[in-house]
Amino acid sequence: MSISPSDQKKRVLSGMRPTGKLHLGNYMGALYNWVRLQRDYECYFFIADWHALTTDYADTSQVRENTRDVILDFLGGGLDPEQCTLFVQSDVKEHAELFLLFTMITPLGWLERVPTYKEQQENITGKDLSTYGFLGYPLLQSADILIYQADFVPVGQDQVAHVELTREVARRFNQIYPKQSPELRARSSDAEAVLPEPQVLLTPSPKLPGTDGRKMSKSYGNTILLTDPEPVIRQKLKPMVTDPARIRRSDPGNPEVCPVFDLHKVFSSAEVQQKAREGCTTAGIGCIECKSWVADAIVAELKPIQERRSKYESNPRMVTEILAEGSRRASMRAEQTMREVRKAVGLGD
Secondary structure: OOOOOOOOOOEEEEEEOOOOOOEHHHHHHHHHHHHHHOOOOEEEEEEOHHHHHHHHOOOOOOHHHHHHHHHHHHHHHOOOOOOEEEEEHHHOOHHHHHHHHHHHHOOHHHHHOOHHHHHHHHHOOOOOOOOHHHHOHHHHHHHHHHOOOOOEEEEOHHHHHHHHHHHHHHHHHHHHOOEOOHHHHHHOOOOEOOOOOOEEEEOOOOOOEOOOOOEOOHHHOOOOEOOOOHHHHHHHHOOOOOOOOOOOOOOOOOHHHOHHHHHHHHHOOHHHHHHHHHHHHOOOOOHHHHHHHHHHHHHHHHHHHHHHHHHHHOOHHHHHHHHHHHHHHHHHHHHHHHHHHHHHHOOOO
């Protein structure tokens, strides 16, 4: 538990909000890639419990339980606390300190133009999102990243704008507070950056539809959870939408417009994919049989994940120790950055 990540590796930072147990979309969109990154990078992965409050501040009753579920899914999915640092955001107070300093220098217009700001205000109904916390959540994300002076942030294409804001914030901070003494600043226009600008690390994010054909999302109620047992998985897949033109069993179908085949592309072997494609286009198989094959593949994918998760779930003390050690390591690294930041701003020795 005391192994420190190599300082020679490039540093990666990413996190997830604790909104409940993870589903296949979370796994293939992020966790699957994180497991591979931990082998080659110095990785910090965290549970963003403060971010959960930006939209659900009025009801925090599930945050603690959801946080526990997410760390269990992290560990079940293959994140290794000996290879990466796992922690809960609110356990590392330096995130909040850097966020506060960023609020002093970030123009309001930068936050208002973030694409997801207006999108979520329009799409999330029944909640008052006209709060400072919701407006500023992309800035808190910037603090999450920059507090570790991360080299890379693994994201899908749809999140590149958030990393770009982080780069702008780092650039502005470095311009206002260069890393040098006032005497040197007066004699030179060159200044070493306090907060290096992180780079986007585009990670593959395959198309993963939910059981209703839309993007898999908890808000749509169309997910397959990493913890779902085999009977539940098969039951969820039975009514899944398919090629709308294939009305009768005897009608040939088009796999390229079928959400079930999108799942085959991600989870099934090339042999099964070919068999499903031929059976669909020739009406040689029915949709129920096709769904059973993809269910087989998903069950096989989730079996080792569920077995690992079960081991950790049966040993809550071990999970507590993993998070405590991760928070300790994260705090040490974050405090190192904050000493530089405070000195640059003029708040520390």
